[in-house]
Amino acid sequence: MNNLIEVRNLTLTVPSSKGRVPVVDDLSFTIRQGEKLGLVGESGSGKSLTAFSLMRLIKEPVRIESGEILIGGVDVLKLGADQFREYRGSEIAMIYQDPMSALNPIMKIGDQIIESIQLHKKISKADAKKEAISLLASVGIPEPEERISSYPFEMSGGMLQRVVIAIALSGEPKVLIADEATTALDVTTQERVLDLLNRLALDRNLSILLITHDLGVAAQFSDRINVMYGGKLVEQGEIKDVFTNPYHPYTRALLNSRCDYTINVNEPIKSIAGQPPRPDNRPAGCVFAPRCEHAISLCTSEVPKLRELNKRNVACIRVEELLMVNK
Amino acid sequence: MSTRLISVNDLSREFKGSGGTVLALDSINLSVKEGTTLAVVGESGSGKTTAARLILGLDKPSKGSILVLGQELTSLNQTQMRPLRREIQVVQQDPFSQLNRRHTVMRIIEGPMLAFKVGDKESREKRVIELLEAVGLEREHLKRKPHELSGGQCQRVAIARALALDPKILILDEAVSALDVSVRAQVLNLLKKLQKERGLTYLFITHDLGVAHYMADEIVVMFRGRIVERGTRTEVFETPRHHYTAGLLASVPVADFNHDRGAISEFVAQAAPNKADTCAFRSRCSIGRNLSDCASKVLAETMGSATHGWLCHFPINR
Numbered sequence: 001m002n003n004l005i006e007v008r009n010l011t012l013t014v015p016s017s018k019g020r021v022p023v024v025d026d027l028s029f030t031i032r033q034g035e036k037l038g039l040v041g042e043s044g045s046g047k048s049l050t051a052f053s054l055m056r057l058i059k060e061p062v063r064i065e066s067g068e069i070l071i072g073g074v075d076v077l078k079l080g081a082d083q084f085r086e087y088r089g090s091e092i093a094m095i096y097q098d099p100m101s102a103l104n105p106i107m108k109i110g111d112q113i114i115e116s117i118q119l120h121k122k123i124s125k126a127d128a129k130k131e132a133i134s135l136l137a138s139v140g141i142p143e144p145e146e147r148i149s150s151y152p153f154e155m156s157g158g159m160l161q162r163v164v165i166a167i168a169l170s171g172e173p174k175v176l177i178a179d180e181a182t183t184a185l186d187v188t189t190q191e192r193v194l195d196l197l198n199r200l201a202l203d204r205n206l207s208i209l210l211i212t213h214d215l216g217v218a219a220q221f222s223d224r225i226n227v228m229y230g231g232k233l234v235e236q237g238e239i240k241d242v243f244t245n246p247y248h249p250y251t252r253a254l255l256n257s258r259c260d261y262t263i264n265v266n267e268p269i270k271s272i273a274g275q276p277p278r279p280d281n282r283p284a285g286c287v288f289a290p291r292c293e294h295a296i297s298l299c300t301s302e303v304p305k306l307r308e309l310n311k312r313n314v315a316c317i318r319v320e321e322l323l324m325v326n327k
Numbered sequence: 328m329s330t331r332l333i334s335v336n337d338l339s340r341e342f343k344g345s346g347g348t349v350l351a352l353d354s355i356n357l358s359v360k361e362g363t364t365l366a367v368v369g370e371s372g373s374g375k376t377t378a379a380r381l382i383l384g385l386d387k388p389s390k391g392s393i394l395v396l397g398q399e400l401t402s403l404n405q406t407q408m409r410p411l412r413r414e415i416q417v418v419q420q421d422p423f424s425q426l427n428r429r430h431t432v433m434r435i436i437e438g439p440m441l442a443f444k445v446g447d448k449e450s451r452e453k454r455v456i457e458l459l460e461a462v463g464l465e466r467e468h469l470k471r472k473p474h475e476l477s478g479g480q481c482q483r484v485a486i487a488r489a490l491a492l493d494p495k496i497l498i499l500d501e502a503v504s505a506l507d508v509s510v511r512a513q514v515l516n517l518l519k520k521l522q523k524e525r526g527l528t529y530l531f532i533t534h535d536l537g538v539a540h541y542m543a544d545e546i547v548v549m550f551r552g553r554i555v556e557r558g559t560r561t562e563v564f565e566t567p568r569h570h571y572t573a574g575l576l577a578s579v580p581v582a583d584f585n586h587d588r589g590a591i592s593e594f595v596a597q598a599a600p601n602k603a604d605t606c607a608f609r610s611r612c613s614i615g616r617n618l619s620d621c622a623s624k625v626l627a628e629t630m631g632s633a634t635h636g637w638l639c640h641f642p643i644n645r
Contacts (some may be wrong), residue, residue, distance in 0.1 A: 037364075042507035042508060043478070043507050046382065065522035111577050122409060139544070157371075173495055184372035186371055187370070187534070187536070187575060187578040187579055188370065188578045189370075190580075191578040194580075199527075205561065213507060213508065213621060214580065215508065215582035216537075216578045216579065216580030216582045218582070219580060219581065219582040219583075219584065220580040220581075221580075243582055243584060244584050244585075245581075247412065253509070254508060254509060255582060256583055257508055257512035258508055258512075258582070259508075259510045259512060259513075259515060259535075259537045259538050259541050260536075260538075260540075260579065260581050260582065261513060261536055261537050261540035261541075261564055261576075261581075262578065262581055262583045262586045263537075263541065265541050265560070268516045268519070269516055269541070270512070271509055271510075271512030271513040271516055272509040272512075272513075273513075274511075275477050275479060275480075275508075275510060276507075277548060285465075308554040
């Protein structure tokens with residue numbers, strides 16, 4: 001599989017009383033053609049800012065400090081705003097958590113899709129309308145001919161998210177970023193939207209970056225997974241490897257603290273003590289060290305590098321040692 | 328331990344609007360035993376929060392009875408309600424918006440005691456510190472305001488406030504839904520610990536089946552204003568009889584690759600309008616969609632055991 005997107009050493013900063021501090025710190029990952037890549041982490045871990053960077057939607061006070069984002073080999077961070085327009089929507093598109101706020105409440109959904117199609121292509125309104133109808137059909141909206149005249153308030157959350165997906169697909173992007181796109185939906189609706197995304201990935205060879213805090217969703221959907229904590233990638237690899245045998249203590253602790261109906265109800269959940277550090281208060285050394293049950297003094301001084309181990313990447317200086325113990 | 332602190336009978340709530348009447352709650356029955364947790368699960372619009380509002384006395388039912396600690400809520404006026412409000416408290420979903428952002432943590436937790444004129448300044452402060460410690464916060468948090476706290480800490484403050492008057496019942500309305508995975512685990516552990524120590528009774532409203540499974544002794548599953556299945560945790564999770572419950576369980580994504588989610592449900596997207604008293608789930612049900620009984624026959628609850636009941640003509644065979 002080709003790498004469609006390559007993120008290299010991306011660092012974002014925000015101002016604080018201590019000067020500019022990193023919120024996303026030296027992040028590198030790739031998205032391959034047709035793959036479903038999961039990105040999990042808790043609030044404040046930097047997952048959404050990573051997505052915004054890919055769309056070049058980062059605004060002050062957040063700043064892209066350094067790094068490269070290569071789309072088809074071109075570093076889009078070096079492009080002017082006008083030049084990037086050719087990428088946004090037609091190479092890479094994004095959908096968000098709340099479909100209602102992504103749509104214009106006083107404009108018919110058909111017009112919103114047509115507007116987006118005409119932005120990417122020089123075609124007549126009548127042709128754009130035909131395309132809008134076929135897009136709506138392709139995202140599983142029943143009776144699309146009638147539905148294009150509906151307003152957002154006339155549709156359910158799951159249907160609206162499909163409309164937003166249709167708009168995102170109107171520029172025929174190669175990569176779709178879904179930022180908590182199913183979080184606000186009911187479980188049965190969530191399942192159907194995930195099925196739709198799955199099908200789109202397959203039918204259109206579309207790459208999907210799925211950002212979620214829900215480990216179950218990530219497990220069900222992704223081929224590969226990136227785990228973020230405190231602005232850093234701590235583990236990346238094939239989803240099944242990572243979730244069945246997590247290497248990084250944070251990944252392990254996160255999976256242990258989940259509350260789905262497979263866990264033992266007679267024992268306390270193994271929660272992680274404390275809370276994620278704020279950007280202006282991140283410790284020296286490993287960001288997870290203060291909450292890590294395996295931390296030693298070296299962990300508080302040495303910044304762990306993301307390094308390869310058995311076909312995955314892990315950022316923990318004690319990982320080999322811990323693997324021996326866990327066996 | 329079999330005193331029923333909450334007992335709801337034949338409870339309905341209609342909302343009249345320009346588009347017609349919506350039956351948000353349709354003749355539901357439920358009860359919660361002292362010191363136990365009843366989880367109410369269902370998707371948005373199923374009536375979970377309407378039920379909670381009625382039980383809290385924040386809304387009046389269209390018909391039916393609500394017994395809280397043996398008192399009929401519907402027959403009480405505001406003044407008569409007041410003593411009962413000490414015994415039944417609520418924790419809501421959004422950690423920030425349920426707290427007054429201009430107040431300090433001290434003032435927030437002290438609030439209910441001020442409202443009921445309990446103790447003097449000194450004894451109240453002592454009590455607030457006790458409560459802070461009980462929910463895992465520290466004395467240094469007393470002077471902070473909500474914006475200086477994390478989501479998990481705000482939720483702990485809301486729990487401390489709910490406990491300030493030593494209530495018997497807590498209504499937890501999606502109380503952990505806005506929290507991150509690791510923080511949610513901490514708060515769930517805390518709620519279980521507090522329940523054990525204080526003999527609290529919980530009505531736990533959630534859309535999250537994993538959380539319901541972890542917290543509940545008994546569960547009711549709601550769909551479109553009705554309870555379609557009820558039972559102990561084991562009955563509902565291990566031997567669901569209603570197709571909706573089974574479909575809901577199969578829809579939950581699980582991060583455990585060794586776990587078999589079972590067959591994926593065949594839910595149909597569109598739901599048709601419902602005729603009163605017949606199955607509202609019919610149009611989404613892979614079994615009942617084409618069966619005339621489901622479209623025409625009036626439903627009544629079938630009890631398979633003293634605790635396990637369902638609202639279905641053709642339940643899943645076990």
